Amino acid sequence: MTSIMTEANQGLLDRIPQQPVPEDLAEDYATTGYPFTRDAKMKMRNVNVFYGEKQAIYNVSMDISKKEVLAMIGPSGCGKSTFLRSLNRMNDTVEGCRVEGDFSLDSDNIYDPKMDVIELRARVGMVFQKPNPFPKSIYDNVAYGPKLLGVYNHRSELDELITVSLQRAGLWDEVKDRLHQPGTGLSGGQQQRLCIARCIAVSPEVILMDEPCSALDPIATARIEELIGELAENYTIAIVTHSMQQAARVSNRTAYFHLGKLIEINDTNKVFTAPEHELTEAYITGRFG
Numbered sequence: 111m112t113s114i115m116t117e118a119n120q121g122l123l124d125r126i127p128q129q130p131v132p133e134d135l136a137e138d139y140a141t142t143g144y145p146f147t148r149d150a151k152m153k154m155r156n157v158n159v160f161y162g163e164k165q166a167i168y169n170v171s172m173d174i175s176k177k178e179v180l181a182m183i184g185p186s187g188c189g190k191s192t193f194l195r196s197l198n199r200m201n202d203t204v205e206g207c208r209v210e211g212d213f214s215l216d217s218d219n220i221y222d223p224k225m226d227v228i229e230l231r232a233r234v235g236m237v238f239q240k241p242n243p244f245p246k247s248i249y250d251n252v253a254y255g256p257k258l259l260g261v262y263n264h265r266s267e268l269d270e271l272i273t274v275s276l277q278r279a280g281l282w283d284e285v286k287d288r289l290h291q292p293g294t295g296l297s298g299g300q301q302q303r304l305c306i307a308r309c310i311a312v313s314p315e316v317i318l319m320d321e322p323c324s325a326l327d328p329i330a331t332a333r334i335e336e337l338i339g340e341l342a343e344n345y346t347i348a349i350v351t352h353s354m355q356q357a358a359r360v361s362n363r364t365a366y367f368h369l370g371k372l373i374e375i376n377d378t379n380k381v382f383t384a385p386e387h388e389l390t391e392a393y394i395t396g397r398f399g
């Protein structure tokens with residue numbers, strides 16, 4: 111696919127930051143780069159998302175490949191969280207939000223009315239910007255999903271699952287002697303790793319992360335980034351980030367969103383060294399955002 115840079119787009123670039131896309135411009139956009147992959151874990155086609163009358167995502171089509179780390183970047187309000195939440199139907203819980211388009215996870219239709227949403231959100235787990243441990247013990251935070259889904263037979267199996275999840279989240283050594291103390295008593299970085307352990311405990315296939323490090327200090331951030339690298343061996347990961355350095359460090363492909371459109375999706379190196387689209391270039395060189 112090649113870039114379609116019309117005069118109308120150019121006009122938009124000059125007016126940035128932040129104008130809603132006029133209806134008549136909406137058709138002038140096309141995604142530059144490689145939105146589709148040969149080994150797709152998730153496929154999204156012609157996705158539109160609305161909040162009431164207001165459209166937040168415009169005709170996005172793309173794949174997320176098996177075991178890739180996909181970074182999603184773009185100026186505030188461009189629809190990154192909206193798009194991410196549509197992948198595991200978290201938008202179902204947002205009042206007034208309407209999602210259109212085709213979404214599949216392997217061969218399953220994510221928006222099939224028969225889809226069990228609890229099961230879906232176990233398969234496509236989510237880690238949020240602000241660590242949100244439940245007001246329960248460290249152990250019970252991680253045990254929550256397995257208990258809900260009933261995926262173990264004996265207490266010893268559950269114990270093992272908790273241990274392994276905390277180990278994979280890189281938190282075990284720090285909490286093994288205080289498993290029954292409140293999760294909320296941990297540091298911010300530890301809480302975020304606890305949330306990752308909680309997500310992993312139900313064996314997700316995909317992990318969605320919405321700015322998982324934005325509330326963390328540089329050391330905790332480095333720890334999470336290292337963890338993302340390790341998790342990518344087993345899971346497919348899509349991460350929204352405002353840090354271009356972070357996107358460059360952790361991801362294989364990067365998707366650049368702008369005013370609800372997917373402008374460019376390419377190999378991460380390419381996006382940061384030789385972006386194809388003018389809007390991507392303007393963003394990564396700090397001209398806006």
Ligand SMILES: Nc1ncnc2c1ncn2[C@@H]1O[C@H](COP(=O)(O)OP(=O)(O)OP(=O)(O)O)[C@@H](O)[C@H]1O
Nearest residue numbers: 161164166184185186187188189190191192193204
């Ligand atoms: N619950 C909501 N109700 C109405 N409009 C919303 C809602 N959530 C988001 N929006 C609007 O949808 C658009 C996309 O928002 P979204 O939160 O997805 O952007 P974002 O790229 O994640 O931004 P940020 O980087 O600031 O997190 C924005 O115009 C926003 O105001």
Ligand SMILES: [Mg+2]
Nearest residue numbers: 190191192320
């Ligand atoms: Mg957001």
